[in-house]
Amino acid sequence: MHITQHTDYALRVLIYLAANTDRLVTIAEVSQRFDISRSHLMKVANQLVREGFVDGLRGKGGGLRLARPAAQIAIGAVVRRMERGMELVECFGHDSNCLLTPNCKLKGVLATALEAFLHSLDRVSLAEVLEAPQRELLYLAKHDAPHPAPRRARARAARTPPNVG
């Protein structure tokens, strides 16, 4: 079971933008950061703009930014809008050739499960996904190496006396 790469990339773009609200982010930067093709990212970004999740500012010095605060963007809404094929199995589609279709309850059973999946994501905002790692994400936006241990943790470690039982 997979979410399409299109939605996967959309979530990454949004998470990255949410971690960099102090500036505009270019497609080139996201492309380099995640090692994703620029043309694929362009399609993702265009849809994010069309769906109202992202503002795109054209021209020199332009770039992308969240269209509204991360706390007001539900992950469920992103998946519902970006995911093109919600046909979990063939019989969800219009060109189904499954002979069980007319009376089979499977379609309804799977649709209920899909709704449970999306409903779970509706309850989580982009801001909540970011809550813990924002510092690390900001760091990643500026460096290539992994984020070092937070200063406070290092200081605490230095203060802690060795265990002398």
Place this chain on the structure above:
Amino acid sequence: MHITQHTDYALRVLIYLAANTDRLVTIAEVSQRFDISRSHLMKVANQLVREGFVDGLRGKGGGLRLARPAAQIAIGAVVRRMERGMELVECFGHDSNCLLTPNCKLKGVLATALEAFLHSLDRVSLAEVLEAPQRELLYLAKHDAPHPAPRRARARAARTPPNVG
């Protein structure tokens, strides 16, 4: 978002077997009925046998049958066992190259949603999927045309006086 074709076919095979518990069903019959390649079905059937959902009787007059009553087979169990890739997005996999991974909460958020999806399916048995259409499925196993209106409905229609209001 899709369930793999492998799982989709597994569900169809199980539904078909559950509608034909009075006899053994051959791969050839299921292949013809659903217009699915015999070699693909063979793989599906082999895994259904390995997972203990189906008994396979070899030799002349052999075929497939449910290994236990349909009421004791949860759709969630079938999806959990048959679905090979439960990596909803790349960062679920071992070869993830997403730089957000170390601290991103998205993975946990999606895992919770996936569990909600499967939990919804855990509550439905194969027998419940079949409850209504068993008569139609049995009919489909013997004929090519769609099932006609049930006899009782036709009799009721015949008894109903024309609306003379």
